[in-house]
Amino acid sequence: MTDTGVTIAERMSANATQSALELRGLGRMFGALAALADINLTVRPGERRAVLGSNGAGKTTLFNCITGDFLPTTGSIRFFGEDITAFPPQERIRRGLRRTYQISLLFTHLSVIDNVYLACRGVSRGRFSLIRPRRDEALMQSAVELVDLVHLAEVRDTIVAELSYGQQRQLEIAMALAGAPRFILFDEPAAGLSPTERRDLIEILTNLPGHMGYIIIEHDMDVALRVSESVTMMHNGRIFKEGRPEEIEDDEEVQALYLGGGHGHG
Amino acid sequence: MKRFIERRPVWSLVILIAAAFFLWLVFAIWPDSFEDFLKEDVGGWIGGDFGKQFGRALSRKKVFLSALLDGVTLAALYFLIAAGFTLIFGLMRNVNLAHGSLYLFGGYVGYEFAEWTGYWLLAFPAAFVVSAALGVLLQVLVFRRMEGEDLRQTLVTIGISIVLADVMLWIWGGDFYQILAPSWLSAPVETFLASAQKSSGEIVYLKYSSIRLVILVAAIVLGVAMWLALNRTRVGMLIRAGVDDRDMLSATGIPIQVVFVCVFAFGAGLAGIGGVVGGTFQSLAPGEDTEYLLSSLIVVIVGGMGSIPGAALGALLIGLADTLGAAYFATYAVVFKFLIMVAVLAFRPRGLLGRS
Amino acid sequence: MAVTEHPGGETARQGSGFWPSVWNAPASRWGFAAILLLIPAAAGDFWLLQVYGWTFALGIVALSLQFLGGYGGMVSLAQMTIAGFAGYMVAIFGTSSVEHISLGWPWWLNIPAAIFLAVIFGTITGALAVRTEGIYTIMITLAIAAAFFFFVNQDYVLFNGFSGFNSVLPPTLFGVDWREPTAYYYMTLFFAVLAYGVVLYVSRSPFGLALQGVRDNPRRMAALGFNVTAHRIAAYAFASVIAAVGGLLLVWSNAQVSPGTQSIDWVINILIIAVVGGMSRPIGPFIGAFIFVLLENWSETALAWVGLSPERFKLVIGLGFLAIVLWSRDGVLGIWESWRARSRRDPLTGRAPGDDA
Numbered sequence: 001m002t003d004t005g006v007t008i009a010e011r012m013s014a015n016a017t018q019s020a021l022e023l024r025g026l027g028r029m030f031g032a033l034a035a036l037a038d039i040n041l042t043v044r045p046g047e048r049r050a051v052l053g054s055n056g057a058g059k060t061t062l063f064n065c066i067t068g069d070f071l072p073t074t075g076s077i078r079f080f081g082e083d084i085t086a087f088p089p090q091e092r093i094r095r096g097l098r099r100t101y102q103i104s105l106l107f108t109h110l111s112v113i114d115n116v117y118l119a120c121r122g123v124s125r126g127r128f129s130l131i132r133p134r135r136d137e138a139l140m141q142s143a144v145e146l147v148d149l150v151h152l153a154e155v156r157d158t159i160v161a162e163l164s165y166g167q168q169r170q171l172e173i174a175m176a177l178a179g180a181p182r183f184i185l186f187d188e189p190a191a192g193l194s195p196t197e198r199r200d201l202i203e204i205l206t207n208l209p210g211h212m213g214y215i216i217i218e219h220d221m222d223v224a225l226r227v228s229e230s231v232t233m234m235h236n237g238r239i240f241k242e243g244r245p246e247e248i249e250d251d252e253e254v255q256a257l258y259l260g261g262g263h264g265h266g
Numbered sequence: 267m268k269r270f271i272e273r274r275p276v277w278s279l280v281i282l283i284a285a286a287f288f289l290w291l292v293f294a295i296w297p298d299s300f301e302d303f304l305k306e307d308v309g310g311w312i313g314g315d316f317g318k319q320f321g322r323a324l325s326r327k328k329v330f331l332s333a334l335l336d337g338v339t340l341a342a343l344y345f346l347i348a349a350g351f352t353l354i355f356g357l358m359r360n361v362n363l364a365h366g367s368l369y370l371f372g373g374y375v376g377y378e379f380a381e382w383t384g385y386w387l388l389a390f391p392a393a394f395v396v397s398a399a400l401g402v403l404l405q406v407l408v409f410r411r412m413e414g415e416d417l418r419q420t421l422v423t424i425g426i427s428i429v430l431a432d433v434m435l436w437i438w439g440g441d442f443y444q445i446l447a448p449s450w451l452s453a454p455v456e457t458f459l460a461s462a463q464k465s466s467g468e469i470v471y472l473k474y475s476s477i478r479l480v481i482l483v484a485a486i487v488l489g490v491a492m493w494l495a496l497n498r499t500r501v502g503m504l505i506r507a508g509v510d511d512r513d514m515l516s517a518t519g520i521p522i523q524v525v526f527v528c529v530f531a532f533g534a535g536l537a538g539i540g541g542v543v544g545g546t547f548q549s550l551a552p553g554e555d556t557e558y559l560l561s562s563l564i565v566v567i568v569g570g571m572g573s574i575p576g577a578a579l580g581a582l583l584i585g586l587a588d589t590l591g592a593a594y595f596a597t598y599a600v601v602f603k604f605l606i607m608v609a610v611l612a613f614r615p616r617g618l619l620g621r622s
Numbered sequence: 623m624a625v626t627e628h629p630g631g632e633t634a635r636q637g638s639g640f641w642p643s644v645w646n647a648p649a650s651r652w653g654f655a656a657i658l659l660l661i662p663a664a665a666g667d668f669w670l671l672q673v674y675g676w677t678f679a680l681g682i683v684a685l686s687l688q689f690l691g692g693y694g695g696m697v698s699l700a701q702m703t704i705a706g707f708a709g710y711m712v713a714i715f716g717t718s719s720v721e722h723i724s725l726g727w728p729w730w731l732n733i734p735a736a737i738f739l740a741v742i743f744g745t746i747t748g749a750l751a752v753r754t755e756g757i758y759t760i761m762i763t764l765a766i767a768a769a770f771f772f773f774v775n776q777d778y779v780l781f782n783g784f785s786g787f788n789s790v791l792p793p794t795l796f797g798v799d800w801r802e803p804t805a806y807y808y809m810t811l812f813f814a815v816l817a818y819g820v821v822l823y824v825s826r827s828p829f830g831l832a833l834q835g836v837r838d839n840p841r842r843m844a845a846l847g848f849n850v851t852a853h854r855i856a857a858y859a860f861a862s863v864i865a866a867v868g869g870l871l872l873v874w875s876n877a878q879v880s881p882g883t884q885s886i887d888w889v890i891n892i893l894i895i896a897v898v899g900g901m902s903r904p905i906g907p908f909i910g911a912f913i914f915v916l917l918e919n920w921s922e923t924a925l926a927w928v929g930l931s932p933e934r935f936k937l938v939i940g941l942g943f944l945a946i947v948l949w950s951r952d953g954v955l956g957i958w959e960s961w962r963a964r965s966r967r968d969p970l971t972g973r974a975p976g977d978d979a
Contacts, residue, residue, distance in 0.1 A: 067845055093847035105842040107835050118835050121828045122847030128856055129828045175846065361757050416757045417697060421897055421947045424890065428940030436934070556886055560768050563761050571758075597776050604769030608750060611762065615753035 018081050020045040020183045020213050021066070026075035028058075028065055035061040036237045039075070045182070047213045048205075050224040050245070053234035059217045060102060062234070063185045067099050068092050080182065094123055096182030100172040100189055102217075108161040112152055115160055116143040116174050123179030146174040151200060166197045173204060184214040190223045202226055225249060291330065295463045301325040323594055328461040331472050333593035334586070335457075339478040341585030342485035343547060346540040348562040348569070348577040349492065350533030356572025357505055357529050360409045361416065363423040365537055366559025367430040370552075372397040372538025373545040374438055377445045386448050386546075393538035401534020405527055427555065435552050445545035451477045481543055489578055496574065505529065564603050568610045570620025579618055658811060662804045670803035672919060675875055677911045678810035682817050682868030684895040684907035686861040689821050692901035693830060694857045695837035698751060700763040702892045703770045704744040704862050705869025706884030710774065711736035712870055713787035713879050720782050729793035733870065740866035741859055748858025752851055767889045775881040786880025790873050801874065810871050814908065817864050821904040824860070833857050894939065898946050900955025909954050917942070 019042045026039040036058045043049055051059050065072045068089040076085045084092050107115050120139045121127055133140045147156050150170040155163060160171065169189060176184050186205075190198050198220070205227040208214070218224035225231070225245040233241040233254055241254060248254055271278045305325035312320055323329050351365045375396045376389030404426070412418050446452070454473040461472040496502035505525060544550065544558065561584060566572075569580025584603045591599035610618060662670060683705045691697045716732040718724045727735070751762045774781040792800040792809070800809050824830045832853055835843045840850045873879045882888075891914065899910025917939060922932035950956035 069841065069845070088849075089841075089844035090847045090849050093845060099845060101842070101845075105839055105845075107838045107842075109838060110831065110834060114831055118828075118831055118843075118848075119846050121832065122843070126828055127832060127848060128853070130824050130830075132823060132827045179847075359757075361761070363760075417760075418947060418951075420757060420760055421893075422944065424893070425940055425944035425947055428890070428936060429944065432934060432937040432940060436937075560765060560886075564765055567758075567761060567765065598773070600772040600776060601769060604765060604772075607762075607765055607769075611750050611753055 018045065019043060019078070020047065020080060021215075022078040023066075024076045024078075026062075026065060026072050026077065028061055028070070029073045034237050036065065036072070039239055041232065041239065043183075043213060043215065045080070045213055046211050047230065048228045049213075049215050049230045049232060050228035051215055051217050051232045051234060052221075052224060052248070056236075057234040058237040059234055060187060061237075063099060063187055063215075063217070066092075066185060067097060090122070096180060097185070098176040098178075098181040098183070099185035100176045100187055102187040102191070104168045104172050106160045106168055106171060106175075109159065111157050111159055112163070112171060113140075113143055113147060113156045115171060116146050116178060119143075119175035119178035120146075143178070146177055149177070150174040150204065166193050169193060170197070170200070173201070177208075181212055184212065186214055186216040186218075188217050188219060190218055190220045198223060221249075292334070292459065295460050295469065296327045301327075320594060328472065329593050331459055331461055332474070333589045335472075335474055335478070337586035337589035338582070339475075339482045339547070339585075340589055341581040342482045343540060343543050344561055344565050344581035344585050345485055345489060345578055346536050346543060347558055348565040348581055349489065349574060350536035350540075351562050352566045352569070352572055352574065352577045353492075353536075354530055354533040355566070356574075358409065358526055359416070360405075360530075361420050361423070362404065362409075362533075363420055363559065364404065364427040364430065365534075365562065366555035366557070367427045367434075368397045368400060368534050368537035369541045369544065369558045370434060370550060370555040371400065371430065371541065372535075373445070373541025373550040373554075374434060374443070375538070376542035377443050377545055377550060380445055380542075386445065386451075389445060389542045390539055393542045394535040395538075397538025397541070398531040398535035401530050401537075402527055404534070405530040409530070410523070410526075427559070431552065431555055434555075438550075438552075440552055442549040442551045443545060444549045445542060447477045447546050451480060455479070477546060481547070489574070492574055501525075561603070564607045567607055567617060570617025573617070573619045576617055576619035662807050667803040670807040671875065673915055675803075675806045675810045675871075677908065677915045678814035679868055679871035679875060680892070680895060680914065681908035681911035682810075682814055682871065683865050684868075684892050684899065684911055685817055685821060685904055686865035686868065687892055687896045688899075688901050688904055688907045689825075689864065690857055690861045691896065692903070692906075693825055693837060694833050694854065696751065696759050696854065696857070697893070698747070698763040698858070698861070699760060699889050699893060700744070700747045700751075700767050700770075701861065701865045702869075702889045703767040703884045704740050704747070704865040705872060706774075706879065707743050707770065708736050708740035708866035708869035709790070709873035709879035709883060710781055710787070711739050712873065713790045714780065716790065718787040719789040720787050723780065723782055724787070729795075733793075736870065737863060737866040740869065741862040744862025744865065745855060745859040748855045748862075751858070752854040764886075764889070767884065768886060771881055771885055771889075774884075781881075784881060786878060786883070788878045790877055790879055792870075792874040801877065806875065810875075813867055813871060817867060818904050818908070821864070825904070829853075829856070829860075894943050896953075898943060898953045900950075900953035900958075902952050902955055906953055906955045913954070914939075 021041070021043040023039050023041040026036055026041075027034065028036040039058075039062065051062065053059055064070055066077060068084075068087055068091075072085065076083060078084065079092065079095060079097060082095070084095070084097075107118065110118070117133060117140060120143050124139060144156070147153055150173055152167060152170055152174065155167060160168065163171065169192065173186075173189060176186070189205075190201055193201060202223060205214075205216070216224060216228060225248075228245060231243060231245055231248040232239055233248065241248065241251065243251070302325070305321040308321050308324055311317070347365070347369055350368075351362065354360055354362055354365075372393035376393035379392035380386050380389040404423070408422050408426070409419055412422070453476060455476040456471045457474050457479075459472045460469050462470045464470060494502075496506055540558070541550070544554070565580035565584050566577060567580075568583060569576030569578070583606055587602040587606055588599065591602040595602075614620070661674060665674070683701055686704075687698060687701045690701070712732060713720075714723060715725050715727045715735050716729065717726050747763065747766050750766065751759050754762065774786070775784055777783060794800070798805050800806055825834070832843065832848055835846075836848070836850050836853050843850050843853070872883070895910035895914050896907050897910070898913055899908065900906030918935070921935045921938045925932050925934050925938065946953055950960075952959070
């Protein structure tokens with residue numbers, strides 16, 4: 001009786017203050033190394049947040065824990081109120097979570113449209129269907145639209161291995177937008193892009209529907225601060241500052257540690 | 267161990283009782299009532315002709331002891347073959363499906379050498395050297411050229427094993443060969459294990475093949491030596507570190523390719539020695555390359571790929587499954603080791619002592 | 623563990639359905655189809671049964687391995703075992719000379735039951751094999767294949783031990799004796815074309831595409847919402863259907879099934895057939911099967927010709943297999959691809975048409 005009472009109460013409170021993503025005391029050890037320690041982070045639905053930090057600050061590990069690529073050692077993850085800490089990756093994705101990868105993980109032997117179509121199929125029914133997709137199928141239509149959205153219409157039927165680096169990055173984004181994402185994790189989407197491609201990227205991100213929140217890891221401050229409304233700074237696996245982009249940009253501690261170029265690259 | 271007892275008191279007790287019962291089974295003289303129970307009751311529960319036979323076999327301590335010793339000594343042979351296989355896999359991630367061919371080839375070479383020189387013991391170094399040389403060829407010509415291409419390596423070694431099998435059939439024909447141990451080793455010895463008690467009260471001790479016992483001792487010594495070499499020496503620890511992190515090994519400045527060749531040669535040589543042992547225990551014949559390859563595959567899958575203690579544990583389980591199965595369920599004896607493998611795969615896909 | 627290069631690009635998008643690509647096929651394909659249909663007019667019984675019929679039946683079993691290996695990256699050695707299992711089931715449920723075991727069910731019940739049970743068997747095999755990855759698959763499926771071989775060899779209650787079952791005949795449908803050479807030829811041709819077409823079609827279906835995704839990058843597939851393990855097991859189930867059909871055809875050709883049907887040698891032979899033919903496309907296994915059958919039937923003559931004993935057949939097979947694996951990444955298909963790429967290249971510039979500078 002108390003059990004169910006707690007669950008309902010939890011759900012009520014979750015609904016009342018519902019956040020898209022809620023991390024409580026998240027930690028991840030690699031052997032004796034704490035890649036993440038005591039991460040507490042709450043992101044509202046539709047919020048756009050940048051996570052900054054030097055290499056090895058734990059940003060990608062954070063993403064991997066959220067998407068379930070590996071399980072956290074301690075702590076809990078809630079996604080729109082639901083505890084997904086122990087869910088396998090595919091279950092999280094089916095609930096509306098998406099991500100892109102820092103190093104493109106694409107199906108290089110398949111065509112662009114097949115990559116996006118797979119992404120659409122993964123979050124819909126009929127994953128085991130033996131019937132070939134038709135051109136006019138709704139899912140294929142939405143795949144085509146996504147390809148157009150990231151300006152890849154011209155190479156729609158090209159094998160991914162033959163795409164340029166920038167095109168592959170754009171394909172990553174199209175795949176993250178498949179289905180009905182509620183929240184997306186972008187892992188350095190602008191890395192290696194030309195200035196024109198960066199402009200396109202910023203445009204795509206700012207034009208995303210308002211309810212679609214995201215976290216973006218980005219080294220290019222110019223991109224990061226233009227597409228986000230809040231910023232989280234990480235260092236050595238911990239969060240050490242949160243604020244609005246302007247605040248972070250002006251913060252002396254941040255500048256010393258990160259923007260000043262003392263740590264690695266800028 | 268202490269922690270295990272604290273965490274799982276019930277299981278610890280069960281294991282303790284089982285171990286005590288096992289020791290009693292091995293060392294005690296089975297009382298008549300116990301033998302009758304096995305023969306009449308257990309046989310009766312199962313019923314039928316099979317039940318009768320089963321009960322009769324079960325009630326004889328000699329059957330049990332022989333099967334046990336056969337199993338343990340067969341495990342020694344399995345260990346020799348599987349240890350080489352698992353060592354090579356552990357360090358280099360190479361799956362050498364020609365390992366069974368190295369076994370049979372070593373056996374034939376040992377046979378020829380023993381015949382030629384007249385010294386059984388000389389068969390071992392001969393088989394070791396020739397198989398090791400073949401292993402070096404494999405490593406240099408196949409595995410090094412296809413580093414990281416698991417599937418191609420495997421396919422090539424399958425091809426090589428087909429070719430070698432036919433070449434051996436060509437040279438040695440389809441006959442059975444037995445490598446004869448010297449007379450001072452071939453006579454059975456009386457062990458200290460009681461097998462029965464005569465009505466006069468005299469205790470009959472089990473006689474057992476001395477050669478198998480000597481080989482068992484040799485395999486244990488070798489296994490312990492390998493474990494010590496890997497865990498207590500600098501080179502061994504470096505090799506073990508290399509298993510976990512290849513880059514680290516090359517970063518220490520150790521000539522990694524030389525280490526690979528040496529380990530490969532050693533593993534292949536062990537298979538060759540296994541051939542001599544197998545040829546002495548049983549015999550050598552075409553088809554045994556596949557048979558022993560399969561057995562050692564099962565041993566390492568059960569024990570955990572790449573682990574020497576795992577190979578020992580797997581060899582013991584599979585050896586006992588083979589001989590106890592043959593003693594009590596002759597018809598389906600061959601299937602038991604596969605059942606063990608399936609059970610292990612279902613619950614611990616990486617093997618009993620394998621790391622996930 | 624990518625098995626081969628995967629040139630899917632060229633055939634990938636010839637219309638999204640299956641039939642359009644068939645009707646638009648080039649004239650050479652139509653010519654080939656005509657030849658296949660007309661062969662019985664010219665070939666003798668031996669060729670129809672022992673060469674072509676055997677090629678199609680073995681090719682179907684190897685096709686199931688091509689599907690798993692080429693599209694799924696899982697090289698299973700249990701495919702011949704599943705085929706043999708289906709053969710045993712059809713002998714047990716249907717009629718054979720071993721009357722105290724065979725149940726004598728009618729064909730319309732017997733054949734579906736045999737295929738269904740073979741699929742269950744194959745799915746369980748797959749469920750065990752996919753618990754581990756990569757190179758373990760070969761070892762585990764080899765061990766399962768060996769276990770089944772040893773088991774049927776020993777078991778006299780259900781599988782009739784060493785001798786197996788004789789007089790396992792195909793049903794006499796439409797008044798035709800399907801073991802008669804011409805009829806057997808058309809029956810195996812029909813199922814070979816059907817299996818080939820189904821595999822080709824499914825390779826572009828959501829299931830097939832996802833399987834190729836799992837092969838290339840399982841982690842990414844999970845991050846797209848796919849259950850990787852379930853997909854792999856489903857692939858085993860699908861491949862089992864194909865293997866079972868091939869198994870029935872094989873058993874009917876000899877009218878018998880015994881432990882030798884799926885001995886370790888035959889388990890390896892199926893691997894050889896698939897690898898020699900090429901695993902990137904479903905035509906590969908049939909090419910491999912044809913080469914294997916030709917070698918099997920004529921290597922004795924060829925060996926005698928160079929003064930070797932006919933027993934050295936396995937040496938020829940082993941050396942040929944080694945040569946193919948060492949020199950081509952994708953069997954005969956790979957050699958064909960690289961030869962075509964070379965011949966298309968402009969002799970002056972060394973560039974293939976369509977290559978950008």
